[in-house]
Structures are given as C-alpha cells and as structure tokens.
Amino acid sequence: MSLYEKHRLLLEAAIEALHARTFYAAFPENPSPKTYGETADADGKTAFEAALGKPFAGLLQANADTWAGEETSPYTQESLNVSYPIYSTATLIDNAKSSQKSWAKASAETRAGILVESLMRMQSRFFEIAYATMHTTGQGYMMAFQASGPHAADRALEAIAAGYEELKRFPDATLWDKPMGKFNIQLNKTWRAVPKGVSLVVGCSTFPTWNTVPGMYASLMTGNPVIVKPHPKAVLPIAIVIAELQAVLKENGFAPEVCQLAADTQNHLITKELAEHQDIKLIDYTGGSVFGNYLETLHNKTIFTEKAGVNSVILDSVTDLDAVLNNLAFSVCLYSGQMCTAPQNFFVPSTGVKTPNGQVSFEEVAEKFAACLRGVTQNPKAAPFVLGAIQNPATSERIHNVNGLGSAIVLASEKLENPQFPNARTATPVILKVKATDKAVFSKELFGPIALLIETENTAQSVALAKEMALEHGAISCGAYTTDAKTQEFIMDEMAEACTPVSFNLTGGIYLNQHASFSDFHVTGGNPAGNASFTNPEYVIKRFTWVGFRQPVEAAAV
C-alpha cells in the first residue's frame, strides 16, 4: 500500500474539516498516558536528555564541515550543548536545487503520502519535542507539548490538506471540444502546477515548530524544496521534525535535501544572504517587524510574514465581570505574554464597564484585574506551568524598564519562584494605567507580560483606537466584551475593516490567544501584522503556477 493510500482517509477528513471549520484535530492534544502510552513522557524526557551535549543525530542531509549550536535553557540558564551542521548559503542552495526536479515531478499523491507519514513519525517524538521546546523557548510543559507537538502537527496537516486540495482543483487533462458549425475543433489540454522554486522558512525563538511547519509543509506539498532556517536559540524541536521527514523522504527514494535544516550562529546569521539569493523564490518568516518589512520589499519572490502586532481588548459591558477578568488575566499570564496572540491594550471607558449590578468604574476594573492576575501568579500549583519562563533576556529588560515608569503602575512585575527550576528567568505580568491621549505608549508591541489599561472616553473611542492600532501597527487577535448586539455588530464592522479577528465575551476555559487549526485563520494577511494566513487558500496557491499545454487531438506526437 502506498503512503498515499495509507493516509488517504485522514487527508480527506482534513480537507473536509478545512471547509466545515468545526472542531477537528488529527493529533490528540492531551499528553495522557492513555493516549500516548504509559512510558511516553519518561521516554521523551530520556531521549531529550540523551541528546544534550552532543552533535544532533538523525539528519540525513549532506555532511557539513562545521557544527555549532547556541541554545540555552531559559529554565536552567545552562547551554544545551547540542550542535548542528553549518553550511554556506551556496551549499544549501545547491543541495536544494539538486533535489528540486524529482520532487517537483512527484505527484500530489506521492508528496501528500510522504508528508503525512512524516507527521506520524513526528508524533512518535512529541514528548521529546516538548522537552526540547521547554528548554529553548521557556514554555511551560503543557504548552510545549501541545503547541510544538499536536497543534503544530495539525497546522502542518492543514497546510498539506489545503495544498493537496488546490493542486487537485483543476483537471490534469481534458478534451476541449468546440463546435464550429460544420465541424468541431478538438484540443487535448493538460495542466501542470509548477512549483515556484526553492523555499526558505525562517523560524522564531518562541514557537520553533508551530510557526515553522505551516510554511514548510505548504511549500513541500506544492513541490518546492525547503531550507528551514531556525532561530539559533531554538533549533532542537524543529531539527527533530526535519530528521523524521528526511528519513521518510529517503525511504521513498527522494533526496533528504528536499528539506534541509540550515542552522546558523549569532556571529554569522545567514537569513539575509539566503533571502536575497536569486534562487530563493519563496520566503516564510515569523519574527520582528523590521526584518519582516525588509523581506516584504524583496523583488521576484513570494513572501509570507507573521510579524509583530498590537492586540486589543475592548471592554464595554459584561454579565460577570470576575469571570471576564479571570479569563483575561489567564490570557496575559499564558507563557508570560510571549504569544503573538497575547492581548496588550485593554481599552476601558473612563465611565467604567457596564454590569448587571451597574457601572464598575475604571479604577475598580483596574483593581479587580490586578487581583485576578495575582490569583494566577500566586497559585503555586499552576503559576510556574502557566507562565513558564522568559525566552529572551531582552524581554526581561523590557519588563523592568516598564516597572520603572513609576506612578502609573497598577501591578508591578515580580520574579516568580519556580521550585523545579530555581534559576528560571521569570516575570509576573505588569499592569500599567495609560490615558487614551498617551498614544506613544501603547502604539507598539511590548512583547512579554505587559498589560496596558487604557482609559478612553467611551466604547466608540475604544473601538476607534483598537482599529487604528490594528491598521497602523498590526493585530493578530482582539477580545471584545459587550452584551449589546448593536455594539457587537459595530465592533465587527470596524475590526473587519482592520482585518482583525475578534473573540467576543470569552470566559472560562477558552482564551483569545488560542487559534484552532482547521477553524481559526491565524493572521488574516490583511493588516501590518503579516501577509500570511494559516491556512487559507492564498497561503498555498501562491507557491505554484498553473501552466497549460494543448494540441489538436489528431496531432499527438508519437
């Protein structure tokens, strides 16, 4: 049985799910022993620990002269001492090009079979990937497992499904039969989906698989060889995924270099060299806006970006203010605000928030929000796992600078004790009060656990500012709370014009930071936060070109 046949039903279910957009997941998100086996977690931890202090094992790509690695655990501050093969840009491009023709000529079925199979192999290493993710990104265990494992694999499957569907959207061949009155003109026509060329996927330090696999699998599914350039501080999780994929490629007669790991080091970063190389035709990028904006100016390349955004919460009216603020406090705490979907700007009218028990003043909302945050951060059983650690020292720096601003602080950031990892780099969220007129303060992304309570004249101004932030500085998520249907419609109309998805009235165990595969389009592509969207049709269609051939029926060459 071919790999395509082996995975056909899954692929079909995934395509159906893309269009139903109801809940769907191919990879269980619960790291339960019942699902993954009694020893899966311990085995994964052992495998992770066994990998430390060595050259990374398992890649099948061409040998490299040099090996290097620079990862440090945000939990222990110790180097992982894992090294990866280091190549010149020219070698990476040459290797990709030498693998290009056979992958381009492979059928959509062949590619889909290999790619889905690689996700199954990845699944067998979800726990190892989870520990690798914790100790590179600082994510808590649960998020590290879910985001880098099942959620990433689901996003990869989504890209495979979307790509496969688009490749099958037009016939391979047809008879064009035009009646001309006394006779017909008949042409045999065929079409090919021609891959764009070598694809570069640039990863980030906070979500090393989740933000990398969509572009990687979208490019591979549509026939393009891929060079994955991870962040030098977060290589191991994606190296494991690539090693598994290379094994499946090789088993099926393709060069492992169809997908290469291109690690680099801080003293010789190669992203710019790669991106500007004339043979790189596709670029996927997750990271800061300055570099993303530069990439978007490169000519004769197709660019997909996910950059910084300023995410807003609009508080108008609620049925249960405590439930709302508890939900938002958790959103701010989750991975210490280091998610691209984390809320930053909380717009509250100076007249306060409407509740069934009357108006709750701005000051009271601020106090209650601080109390809710303390409720999370002072819960020793949960806090270390929810907040995780701070990936980048620069983020800690930013929080401390904000703390130093003085009088406007509602709640100061503190170090969070982590009993398991006493050296963990941690910081509880800081809440600042800001006037709507102090636009300079809230008009940029303050990456990390920083929440700004912005006092506005009324909800109309809250919406106008949230819209302006999204249009000018980008936004990937938005939360809004209103019990009034007209206000809700108004918010939808306005935020739609800023191409920002809105979660309304979330309370309980669902958070505005969470974007579900097969249902929520992640990043819309419509505002400065990025031009990519996991996974809409545009995300895969732009990776290939339809080319047609035709000839008279009687003239077929022999």
Place this chain on the structure above:
Amino acid sequence: MSLYEKHRLLLEAAIEALHARTFYAAFPENPSPKTYGETADADGKTAFEAALGKPFAGLLQANADTWAGEETSPYTQESLNVSYPIYSTATLIDNAKSSQKSWAKASAETRAGILVESLMRMQSRFFEIAYATMHTTGQGYMMAFQASGPHAADRALEAIAAGYEELKRFPDATLWDKPMGKFNIQLNKTWRAVPKGVSLVVGCSTFPTWNTVPGMYASLMTGNPVIVKPHPKAVLPIAIVIAELQAVLKENGFAPEVCQLAADTQNHLITKELAEHQDIKLIDYTGGSVFGNYLETLHNKTIFTEKAGVNSVILDSVTDLDAVLNNLAFSVCLYSGQMCTAPQNFFVPSTGVKTPNGQVSFEEVAEKFAACLRGVTQNPKAAPFVLGAIQNPATSERIHNVNGLGSAIVLASEKLENPQFPNARTATPVILKVKATDKAVFSKELFGPIALLIETENTAQSVALAKEMALEHGAISCGAYTTDAKTQEFIMDEMAEACTPVSFNLTGGIYLNQHASFSDFHVTGGNPAGNASFTNPEYVIKRFTWVGFRQPVEAAAV
C-alpha cells in the same frame, strides 16, 4: 425574482465550466443575425455613429466640471470627438469611498446578480461596442466584435464565477464544538470576506474591454469599488460597458460610483496619481513593462499586471510544413501582431525542420513562410479584415525602422490597401532572419507585425533560448512543433519552468494567439510578462481577506 435567482443557473454553469475546463461560452461569438437579430449589426453601427461628436451619454456617476476626449480612428485618422467626464484624483477616490460600505456589505448573491445582469445589458450593445473598438484600436470587424463583446463578457463572467466560488468556499457561520472530556466548549463562529478597498483598473489601447473587464469584475464581485482608468485613445468601448453596469447598480439601490469611468488626457495622465494614492488598495494593469514594473514596487497594495512578453515558436519536426506555416502566418497577421499572445521569435535549427519528406532547410522554411504570409496579405477578401489597422503610430514607426535594417529581411513590410478605409494605418508583417548569437535583436518585445526567424544550432538551443526569453523578458504564449514525444515532453518540462503555456502542433483554424475563457489560463503569473492570470483562484482571492469572529454559545449578545 432577484437578479441572483434570474442568473443562478448561468452562474452555476460558469463555475462548473471553470473546473471542467472544456469548451464553454455564455455569449455566442458569431455575430450572426440568427443569433443577435437581423438588424443588430446595423443598429449597432447607427448607435456608434450617433455617439460621435458628442459628450458620451449614459454614465450615471457624479457630474464632472470638465469633459474631454482624444480618440482617433486608426481607419479614418479622424477624431471621434466623443468627450468624457474628467475628475480630479481626489474626487474619484472620494466618490469610490462613499459607495464602498454598502457594496462591501452586499451579499455575494446580490453582487453576482447585479454583475451578471450588467453583462446581459452589455450583450445588447455588442455591435455598438464592436464599432467603437474598431475605431479606437484598429481591430478588424470580426475581432472587434468577438474580443470586445462575447469573449470579454465571457472573461468577465469567469471572474464573477471565480470570485463567487471563493466567497462561498468557507461557511458564513458554524458551531465549533470541542470535546474536553467532561464537557464541551462551544463557540459560535462566523466569517466575513472583507474587501481590500478601492480598486484601480488601468486599461490598454488595443483591447479596451477584454483586458479591463476581468480585473473590474473580479474586484467588484469581491466587494471592492472600482475606478476604471482607460487608455485615453480607447475609452468608448469600456465607457459603454460601465454605463450599462451603472444603470443596473442604480436600479438595485447602489451608487453608480461603485464603478466609475476615470478618463484622462495625454496632457494630464492620472494613472500614477491614482496608483500611488493611499486609498487605492488593488491595481489591475495592462500595458508596457516599464510602467508595470514600477506599479509592482508600490507597497501596501495588491497588484495584478499583464505586461510585455517575447513569445516564441519552436520548429522541430512536422507532418505537414505548409499547414504549419500557413497557421503561423495567420497568427502573425491577426490584428497585425498587436496581440499580447502574438508570436515573434521563430526558432529554426540551421539544419532545418524534419518532415516526412526529409529535412527542409532553414532557408527553405524562410521562403515558404514568406510565401504563406503573402498568401494572407495578398488575399484582398480577407487581408483587410485579418490585419485590421495599426493602433499606434509608434508601431508603424517600429516596423519601418526594422525594414531599414537591410540585408536580413526575408519579407519587407508594405502598406496594405483597405478599400473601405483608404486612410487606414496599415502594415503587412516583416520577416527578418537573425542569428542565435544576435540576442540583442530578439531579446525584447517588438510590438506589431514583426517576425524574427532565428537560426539555432538545434532544437535543444531553440528550447533553451525560448525558455531564457520567457524567464528574462516574459512570455504569454508559445508554439511548438514536434512529432517526437520525447522532444515534446522535454519542451513541456523546460517551458513549464519558465511558466509559459505551450500550444503544440497547431494547424487549421486554431491559433496560438487564442486563449479560451474557462479553459486557458491567460498569463500564468509566473514569469516577467505579468503576475496576473485570467482567471485562476489567486486572481480573486487576493482581493479580499477572511476575518473570523467567535463567541461562546451561551454568551450571545442581545
């Protein structure tokens, strides 16, 4: 019955045709009295003549202060003396924006109904449009009727169908129901396809409706108001289309300014002003590469271009050389080579072309080709209609300059007598012989009836040069003649990499210049000839953004 219901079956048939890609046409291409009525042609001619010398009647858009027009008939050299309303860029943008919200909020069904109805109104004026096209572009009567009438309407319908399908590809609403073990999380989710914004469609002087309506209808279908900026020398045909559309918009409660005609004059061209305006979010452009390349560099806009290309014919082996050369001669003569799909570079090995009767030498192919061309141009019953007139004096100039190159001329260009229009600007095709080493001569588009016979070492070099021309300078069509299946596969592989469609072994009444709606993708978007393709999914998807909204089932606002 709504307009959507009225046209629903047609729309469904068009969507089906997009995917079957067999022959399909909604608008009959034969201007026969049986189809269009006994008096249709005469009525159209009368209507055209009645429009001359007056301000153009029928537009419903806001009044303008000034009116102007600069069209001259390539057949009579006389001014049409039709004037059109002239607006400032600011007024055009303001008018578009004031019509924007209601059009964006209209359902896909409402928009599709209105747009298909407008094509029916356009159909009622096909003959008038044909005469307007003849006397602005110089096209012969039959091409003017077909290209500006039924073929353009079919391409418009194709854009409507593709846009409608994409808007319906995801649900408006769904229930997201996630099992969490002991309970489910349920979210009501909705999605909107948010239009990108004001759309600018820039027309060309040779195909004023055919090259304009795809972008115009694609933008309108996806909810964007459109400003149509025609070439100042070819306004009347598209003005008629816009007037009919504005009438349907108004009848259905929408502002006519949803689609505005934005004529300009040579002494104040407004394309650059419009294109650079921050409120223009989408640009469709047909025309020269220099301006097209400039447009493609504009930031924060979605650009669709069709620019110049260098189209090749590869001659390797044939079963009937006369049939082949007659077919190619007609391709060169059709509208005097002023089609973006017209062949220019004919690659022939120095050893000649293989035929069932042996090798026919390069020189003999050149002589036979010249004879075939004379066969078309010296047929007084056909030539004036096939060749039409030269739209632009600069094209005549180019032909004369080429004539003056001297010894390499196989066939010189001559004036073609047109008994009906003695003042017609005409030129029969010139054939030049060029060495494969004289790359400077054939590495650019020589717009007009200019054919270059390029002597190559062998077919491999012919293919390499055709591929290089396409990759470096763009190509929209390619013809290839081979009786060998391996050579054909080789040509397909190579030209696919240059994203150029190839017509193989065409003889008889079908020409490589002809791209059929609902079957042939026109321009692939994959080489420098342009980044647009009539009509693939990308052509419509990039005109809107998917934005999602969600809220807990129990939390619906009231």
